Amino acid sequence: MEISEQIGDAKGKATTLGNMAYVIADQGDIPKAIALWEQNLEIFEQIGDVQGKAATLNNMARVIAQQGNIARAITLWEQSLEISEQIGDVQGKAATLGNMASVVGETGDKARQLKLNLQAALALGQVHAYVVLVTVLNNLVAADESNGLVYLAQAIWLTLRIQAPLADTIQLIGVLYNRVPQGDELKALLGTMAMFFCKRRGEGHPQLEELQKRSIEMILGAADRQGIDIEEGFEAWFVQQRLNDLEYFFPRLNQRLEEIVGDGWLFDPSQVSMGE
Structure with a gap:
């Protein structure tokens, strides 16, 4: 042999x-x-x-x-x-x-x-192990409160581009949503993104109904914080904010996340492509 x-x-x-x-x-x-x-x-x-x-x-x-x-x-x-x-x-x-x-x-x-x-x-x-990186970034949020928003924004920025688990994605979005000041447009962008993910990635997911409920609560909460009457003015507000336009709210959310991260990236964002 x-x-x-x-x-x-x-x-x-x-x-x-x-x-x-x-x-x-x-x-x-x-x-x-x-x-x-x-x-x-x-x-x-x-x-x-x-x-x-x-x-x-x-x-x-x-x-x-x-x-x-x-x-x-x-x-x-x-x-x-x-x-x-x-x-x-x-x-x-x-x-x-x-x-x-x-x-x-x-x-x-x-x-x-x-x-x-x-x-x-x-x-x-x-x-480029970005799915696992999202988990580590989430761990860092709890481990380093002073930089928690920076890690959180990077994790969500990655979920816009990779096929991260839906439940984890909605959980991350919810954490940032709760940390955003009342009335900030970022709340509306995050809630809209959560609903979009449920629609785009949620087919057959065992927790879809629960995740959709959490997403809807976020977007309704964002509207309420901006003084919108949910029963009478929500639909008009949603259109006025261009939250029905993926070509607007996706880049805008991306911009806001990058503003939070600043120069605090733990990976090279230029190396991340859509759909990884």
Whole structure:
């Protein structure tokens, strides 16, 4: 058997062991799962598959953290992170940083959690992993109140361009909506965008009725804050504000979001294309 075939067989065995470890961990037999992952690591060491080793360390750390051994989990994540940085695996690095941030936050170390999430956001932006980046930006909103609006605006700006989960998108829009001053046109733009997303992306969604209700409440609230009589003047106000015109309200919302972000981008917006 050629060396390449031997390596392929070993990698296949390692993959199988890793899959088995996942299943066994889900069933609750953590010691056995860890033992399989350790075998997995030995194989990756033998064949020189450092990327596989980094991924295995990350997976082990997540399960160990769930069992409460935070110190050991962080040690494994740091090993995984070091490997990812050495080989230039930006996506692996981002995944590890995100997992670490979540657990570190639970220990109360908010400063380190913020630092890790910021590093994860920068890494995700580099590899155009924008759906995951939206989640990290949302985490940053809670972790750094002073810059929360900047992160939130970036997250919503991304949802205008990518196929992010509908429920998450409406939730993000609602958070920003609640932070916008009363009477600000941005409230109307956000509510309109939420309704548009429900119509465009909501077919078959199990929570569609609830999401539509929240969206309608936002746009009606925006009208009310501007002194509009909902029963008699809403339709005329909606047209007058050009909220029925996608070619107006979409660019206007985009402009307002970019004004909030200013120079605080955690990714290069010029690299994001519509429909990613």
